[in-house]
Amino acid sequence: MIEITRKQIRIDGRPVLILCGEIHYYRLRREEWQDRIDKLILSGCNAVASYVPWLCHEETEGEIDLEGKTRPELDLAGFIDLCRDNGLYFFLRPGPFIMAEMKNEGLPYWIYRKHPEIIPLGWDGRPATTKTADYLAYGFLIETRRWYEAVMAVAAPRLQPNGGNIIAIQLDNEIGMLSWVSNGPDLTERVMEDFASWLGDRYPAEALAQRYPFDPKDRDARRTAIRSPEEAYAPALHLDLGRYMRHRFSRYVDILRDYAEAYGAAGVPFVVNIHGTGGGRGFTYPIGISQLYESYEGKPGVISGSDIYFGDLNMDTFQDLYLINGFMDAVHDADQPLTSVEFNCGDGNFGETYGSRYDPSAADLKMRMCVAQGNRLVNYYLFAGGRNGVLDQRPGDGNDRVAFTGERHGFAAPVGPDGDLNYTFPRMARGIGAVMAVSEKLAVMDEERDAVSFAFIPDYYMTESRYPGSAIMKEIYDDLEANRAHWSWETLARAMLLAGYRFGAVDIQNKPLRADAVPALALLSAKYMDGEVQRKLAEYLREGGKVLLYGEVPLYDMEGRPCRVLADALGLRFLREHRESPHYYPSVLTEGWAAPRPEVRTLFAQTFEAAAGTETVFRLYGSGEACGFDLAVGRGRAIVLTARYRTDIALYRTALERLGAKPGLTHDCAHHGIFMTSMRSPMGERxxxxxxxxxxxxxxxxxxxxxxxxxxxxxxxxxxxxxxxxVNVTFNGVNIRCSSAEITSVEPNAIAFRLTQARDWIELETARVIAESDDYRVERADAFYRVWSNKHAKVDDRLTVRFEG
Structure with missing residues (x-):
């Protein structure tokens, strides 16, 4: 039995940490399967994951081959059972969409020929530029149900509760992603009819008539009005269409789950994976959360998983990954854990150009951050490369193969298409080994947090589609994009992490915001903000909450209508905006507690006249207009910074400390560049x-x-x-009080470590006798023992401390 409870994954009651490697059985010869599994075991992983490509298994309608009758490598049951025989769990990903560089994103060609009505139309009635489909089209669902029936016939007897090794099933893949990347919302006749029905349920008839100058139930009227909206109602349509799509995706996930359960899938979690990273950064990732959170939020037995496609984790990107995990957790319930179901690994050589070359540390550092934030499942994608077979029914598209990457696939994987290990494998395996050595401890630990949370507003990221002809939507989107990520993540979020803050995130749009639960809030704010969210923030402040607002004070709601609820609560009267230009270089001066600091160039500033008693901390050079404030609101307090500022670690730390939030972990390294956090179990182990x-x-x-x-x-x-x-971690009667070395394995009479120092130390509390060794020296110190390594970590980094009896 597999349970999802208290942000843990429990198998037969035991909390576990799952580290998977994605191996595409259908891209390998059957005789190669064992070799790739051996290499996965060598890496330290305890599970295998794989897509199940509908395109390969049912190339001809009605001829489903999941047994390898037509090609040996299509024996899905045989591959799952081989993983079981090797002691490995299995994570099943049956689509129907799988992407994975497959043609039609993994759907058979015959589906599009048989059901042309599933192909979406978008803005202005233009055909979709990506191979997507209307998920809820009747014809598509009928075929998908039949596909699930076939796959679940293989999977059901192999589920872990039934004595097998399948521990999770993913429902579809990256739902909504194809429409987003093409700015092409699905606007088929069926979708628009369903949207009209949704509008009728959401709004009273009179309100709907005021909102739109057309009758959504009139098929001819809505066809043009929705596909080519007029400026007067474009913002309203944007909000309604985005929220409807969330509802639509949620219904689709529920239908897939119903299909899976109807054919025997029960007792394992269902997974919805979240897309959105791009260009090696995480700025757009919350778009995927915004699209899909209704599909899994608060649904028992359903969990979400990230797609993490960064390269190196470095000073550019580290805050992106930390925020992504925080925003995912913000929409979860009290039981749903973090997972990453496509966790990019390998060397970055995706095009066989030797470009985008990753440092060997890339996968290791990213995995460590994810585990530290509470990820309970990480799937290395792609763990092993392979080859793309030729379709029996040749499409005549230039290569006739199942995918568009040529004959070989997965050039960047740690295990290449031909089974060779690339240079990233050893470091990745070292990190996996360290985590798995203490996985029973990590599986029940949660990240410790300081008294500040980051605000998450899903509608700030509901920007997956925008009518190209709308100037007002471009203005709103541009402002949201300028304030929700990019510069703001790289200043405020980066500075907080470098200062040592450990923080989660809170969904201030959909969940309660109380001062007793969220002592302080870091808020990236745009000029546009929903009126209800503004009211919630104002009430939070009046009740004693603390806010560090960075960006712009909202002056409009999300439809562009004047709305100054938060500005009025803050006692700020808007003056004007200042933007840099080729001959204007606005600069910020500090005063009050923010001074003295050098004058700093700014790209943008929003200036205000403040109420009496407000302390000004930022002013613009020359005009003297204020753009930074420290002020009281009811029992609460806000520090408002409305000029783009540099990553001044000390300034943001001072601001947060004035709001009552101090970092728990700090260091004295002048060069910064150190990420720190900590985890604690209910038993106090850390x-x-x-x-x-x-x-x-x-x-x-x-x-x-x-x-x-x-x-x-x-x-x-x-x-x-x-x-x-x-710190205070116990194994077999030995408590490790603290150590400069990292645990790499635990045996009944020995604990092995990876040394990190010129002279490592390990403090132990135990009644057991520590065996003598030339590798270390033991000294008694009060009620504990201190073990000093006799090795230099850069000469030999392995040390095993043994115990007698």
Whole structure:
């Protein structure tokens, strides 16, 4: 039995951490399967994941081959059973869409020929530019149900509750992504009819008539009015269409789950994966959350999983990954854990050009951050490459293969198409080994948090489609995009993490916002904000909440109508906007507690006249107009910064400390570039996670709540290294009080470590006898033992401490 409870994955009552590797059985010869599984076991993973490509298994309508009758490599049951025989769990991903560079995104060609009505039309009635489909089209669902019936006939007896090894089933893949990337919302006649019905349920007739100058029930009228909206109602249509699409995707996921359960899938979680990273960054990732959170939020037995396609985790990108995990968690319920079901690994050589070459640390550092934030399943994608077979029914498209990447696929994978290990494999395996060595501990630990949360507003990311002819929507979208991510993540969020803050996120749009639950809130705000969200923030402040607002004070609601609820609560009267131009270079001066600081160039500033008693902290050079304030609102307090500012770590830390939020973990390294967080179990066991994001060694001391950790001893964290330092972690009667070395394996009479220092130390509390060894020296210190390594980590980084009896 598999349970999802308290943000844990429990198998037969035992919390587990799942590290998968994606191996596409259908891209390998059957005799190669064992070799790739051996290499996955060598990496330390405990599970295999794979798509099930409908295109391959039913190339001809009605001739489904899941047994390898036509091609040996199509024996799905045989592959799952082989993974079971090797002691591995299995994560099943049956589509119907799978993407994976497959033609038609994995759908058979005959579906489009048989059901042309499923092909969407978008803005202005233009055909879809991507191979998507109307998910709820009757013909598509009929064929999908038959596909699920066939796949579940194989899967059901192999589910973990039935004695098998399948521990999760993904429902479709990256739902809504194809429409988003093409700015082509699905606007078939059937979708518009359903949308009209949704509008009728949402709005009273009179309100709907005021909202739209056409009758949504009139087929001819709505065809043009929705596909080619007029400026007067374009913002209203944008909001309604986006919210309807969330509802539509949720219905689709529910239908797929019903199909799976109808054919025997029960007792394992269903997974919805979230798309959105692009160009090696996470700025657009929350668009996927916005599209899909209604599909899984609060639904028992359903969890979400991220698609993480970054390259290196470095000073550019680290805050992106941290925020992505936080925003995902913000829409989860109390039971749903974080997972990553497409976790990019390998060397980045996707086009066989030797470009985008990743550092060996890439997968290791990203995985460590995800685990530290509570990810309970991580699927390395793509773990092993393979080959694309030729279709029996040749499409005559230039290669006739099942995918568009040529004969070979997965050039960047740690295990290449021909089975060779690339240079990223050893470091990836080292990180997996460290995590799996203590997985029983990590599986029940949660990240410790400081007294500040990041605000998440899903509608700020509901920008997956915009009518190209609308100037007002371009203005609204441009303002949202300028304030919700990019510069704002790279200043405020980055500075908070570098200052040592450990923070989660809170959905302030859909969930309660109470001062007792959220002591302080970091808010990236645009000029547009829903009136109800503004009222919620104003009430939060009046009741004692604290807000650090960075960006713009909202002056309009999300439809562009004047709405100054929050501005009025803050006592701020808008003056004007200042934007840089080729001959205008606005600069910010500091005063009050923010001074003294040098004058700083700004790209944009929003200036206000403040109420009496407000402390000004930012002003524009020359005009003297204020763009930074420290003010009281009821029992609460807000620091409002409406000029784009630099990543001034000390300034943002001071601001947050004035709001009552102090960082728990700090260090004294002048070079920054160290990510820190910590996890704690209900029993008080902890790990402190440290990542060095730079290519140079760093020596520093760690502090917790201002008190030196580890007796004030210095730590050296190697170039682009990551460590999990145990604190009061117990194995087999041995309590590791603290250690500069990382645990790599645990046996009844031994604990192995990876050394990290010139001279590592391990503090142990135990009644057991520590065996003597030339590799270390043991000294008694009060009620514990201190083990000093006799090895230098850069000469030999392996140390095993043994115990007698």
């Amino acid at each position: 790990f402190i996670h440290l990542l060095n994001l730079d290519g140079l060694d760093k020596t520093f001391r760690l502090y917790e709540d201002g008190t030196p950790l580890f007796g004030g001893r210095e730590l050296t964290l190697g170039s682009r290294d990551g460590v999990m330092l145990p």
